[in-house]
Amino acid sequence: MALKDRVEAVLNVGLRVPSIMLLDVLYRWDVGSFFQKVQRSSLSNNPLFQYKYLALYLHYVGYILSLVLLTLPRQHLVQLYLYVLTALLLFAGHQISRDYVRSELESAFEGPLYLEPLSMNRFTTALICQLVVCTLCSCVMQTKQIWLFSAHLLPLVARLCLVPLETIVFVNRFAMIFTGLEVLYFLASNLLVPYNLAKTAYRELVQVVEVYGLLALGMSLWNQLVLPVLFMCFWLVLFALQIYTYFSTRDKPTSRERLLFLFLTSIAECCSTPYSLLGLVFTVSFVALGVLTLCKFYLQGYRAFMNDNTMHRGMTEGITLLILAVQTGLIELQVIHRAFLLSIILFIVVASILQSMLEIADPIVLALGASRDKSLWKHFRAVSLCLFLLVFPAYMAYMICQFFHMDFWLLIIISSSILTSLQVLGTLLIYVLFMVEEWRKEPVENMDDVIYYVNGTYRLLEFLVALCVVAYGMSETLFGEWTVMGSTIIFIHSYYNVWLRAQLGWQSFLLRRDAVNKIKSMPTATYLQLKRHNDICAICYQDMTCAVITPCSHFFHAGCLKKWLYVQETCPLCHSQLKSQSQPGATAALPLDIPQPPPPPLQLANQNQAGAEPAEPGVCETLRNGPDAGAELNPPQGESAAPSAPSPDPGSEGARSEGWESWQRHAPPRSEQQGDTGSGQPPCAPLPAGPGPPIACSSQQ
Known part of the structure; x- marks a missing residue:
């Protein structure tokens, strides 16, 4: 922003502050009590004070003028202030001329000025002051006709010409009348x-x-109009005047406890009208914005201002202060009671600021723990801020318990501080878990479950604290003093901090349980399936050494898919609905182009010894092991229409045995590959890749 724009912005705010101050004064002014004081004074005979309704109308005219000054465009506002400044300069010239004439009458010296040093000094001083006034008026009005503002020089010219003192008095009056006529002419010419x-x-x-x-x-x-900045400047001016008035009337030094009391009472004095209360609200909002901005800058440096979050603008704290002040009738209380109530409200605002700081720090700290950033300074800043947010709310709760008698409002503040400390503790624990996982050579198993348990623990503690607050509020309402405000706060607290938290926690638990059941119901991919698939996990983009297969025949890491199912119940690739299988161990339908490894020959021999005969001789064996293996393992009994298969050579048999042993070492347990058919027989293996339609494999006892 250029210097000119900054000056214009400052003028836009500074020139409107008097209009807010005038509104505040008019609100404080009681017309009835003012006229009672006038009637008891000597001004009661003045005809201007005989018409009460005229003064009342002028009171409302003052409101209108204040609003006009507030909404006037900046160019016209600057011009208006220049006119007012010119009028003040003319009044100053009138005062200088009148004082000079009075001093000359008191001296009673009518001779030449150079014969009397005191008269010469008075004349020189008055002449210099009048020339300065004329020059300033000419500069402010941007005109070279300096004689328009030189009427107050006439008494000085008359004294220099040795005019009698009685005549100088009439000359001074003529100068005043001439200046007044000039002002009236200017007002009449600009009346429209x-x-x-x-x-x-x-x-x-x-x-x-x-x-x-x-x-x-x-x-x-x-x-x-830049209303937030305008009201903040207005309130800061009021607060500075209040502090100045206090210290200007006291000679003794003030102790630390007295300074705290002075701070609270000064704030209480500066929020006795709606305008000053709005000023306090915007001041608190800007203070909260400054604290949150410093928090972001401390954590991230200048990078924090590139992606600024619009949620952390400090307006939450200001709105909280406004709602509590309106609901408790803060303006109508006496100063002492107002200061006490303000201390409680400010504690609530501080607790809200701490919660906003935690919302800023939490994702940054967790991202720093999960990343591979080795910068010790970044880790120190994150951990130090978390330690501050852990200790300071607990210290604030302790101080509240020490200095105040416990009631429902204070319990809300204490519970908010405790919840902030619990959340920070959970964030630090997760950060430590991330750092431990980073230091280990191998990742920690079930890290997501551990993090879920940590989050669930402090969420449960938050729920218990909120439940205790509601129980205390209900007991205070039933057995103590009942108020509509207290009941409303209890209802809101019960809904948002108890009911919604319980509902969200239960939904999270159900989603997690449903996701675990879905993962268990999906089959585990075998080594050859993964080798044939030859792809990475579509969620984490990492290689797959073990994976589960969805009903839509897509491969994912079990942990990755479980995280996905926590959020939504669709396939990450095709977005089809993923539902739990009716039989948790049943194998899903797999694509035909993914071959399964053949079962070992020993298992087929055991099946034949147990009396399991295929419905069509050699079909299942042929489908499982190929036509050659079927001819070798199950020769036909008696005569067969099909010709006998040639005997395999020993080399191919050894190669098959080696392939089977290699697959057996890499494959998961058979209980995970196949489910129980319920008939006491092992199920058929999936069909190998090959041309032709799929043929179901059946067996009979």
Whole structure:
């Protein structure tokens, strides 16, 4: 932003602060009590104070003028302030001229000025001051006609010409009348300017509303007037004046406890009107924004401002303060009670700021623990901030218990502080688990389950703390003082912090259990299937040494698919619905182009010895082991229409045995490959790849 733009932004805010201060003064001013004081004073005979309703109308006119000053465009506002400054300079010139004439009358010296040193000094001082006033008025009004502002020089010229002192008094009055006529002429010539401005503004407002709507108009005025910064500056001015007034009336040094009390009472004094309360709300919002910005900068440096989160703007803390102040009637309380209530509300705001800091730090700390970043400074910043968020809320809860009597509001603050500490503790534990996994050569088994248990533990503790708060609030409502506000807070707290948390926790548990059941119901891919598939996991993009097969015949790591099923119940590739199998051990239908390894010859021999005869001789064996193996292992009894298969040579038999032993070493247990058929017989192996339609394999006792 250029220097000119910054100056214009400062002027846009600074020139509107007096309008807010005028609104605040008008709100504090009680017209009835003012007229009672006037009637008891000597001003009661003044005709200006005889008309109460006229003063009341002027009171409302002051409101209108304040709103006009607040909404006036910056160019016209600067011009108005220049006119006011010129009027003040002319008034200063009038005061200088009147004081000079009075001092000359008191001295009663009518001779030449050079004969009296005191008269010469007074004349020189008054002349220099009047020349400065005339020059400033000419510069402010941007005109070279300096004689328009030189009427107050007439008494000095008359004194220099040795005019009698009585005549100088009339000359001074003439100068005052001439200046007043100039001001009246200027006002009369610009009498229609406010009307024209109002007409132009009304026309523009109507056009904006017709084209963009009321919401766009409100947003435009909000941005042009910079209301948050404006109210914050107004409140800071009030607070500074309050502190200055206190220290200017005291001579003794103030102790530390007294300073804390002074701080709270000054804040309480500066929120006695709706305008000052809004100023406090926006000030708290900007303070929270500054703290959260410093937190981001401490964790990430300048990179934090590249991807700024719009959720952490400090508005939550300001809105919290506003709601609590309105609901508790903060403005209507006395100063001492207001200071006590403000201390509790500010504790709630601080707890909200700490929670927002945790929301900022939590993903950064966990991402740092899961990454391979070796920077000790980054880890130190993350861990140190987490330790601060762990210790400070607990210390704040301890101080609240020490200085305040326990009630429902304070219990909410303490519970919020405890919950923040618990969340930070869970974040640190997960960070430590990530770092331990990074230091190990091999990944920790079931790391996701461990993290889930850690999160579940502190979520359960959060739920128990919220439940205790609700129980305490219910007991206080039933056996203590019942209030609508307290009951509303209990209801909101019960819904958001108890019911919703319990519902979300139970849903998370059900999703996790359903995901585990689905993974168990899916078959495990064999070594040859993985080799034939020759692909990576579509979720983690890593090679697969073990995988599960979905009903839609896609391969994934079991852990990766389980994480996916925690979120949604569809296949990551084809998005088909994944449902649990009716029989958890049943093998899903596999594509025909993925061959299964043949069963060992010993198993087929055992099946034949047990009396298992195929429905069609040699079909199952042929489908399992190929036509050659079927002819070799199950020769036909008696005569057969089919010719006998040639005997395999020993070399091929040895190669087959070696292949089987190699597959046996890499394959998972057979209980994971095949499910129990329920008939006491082992199921048929899946069909090998080959041309032709699939043929079901059946067996009879």
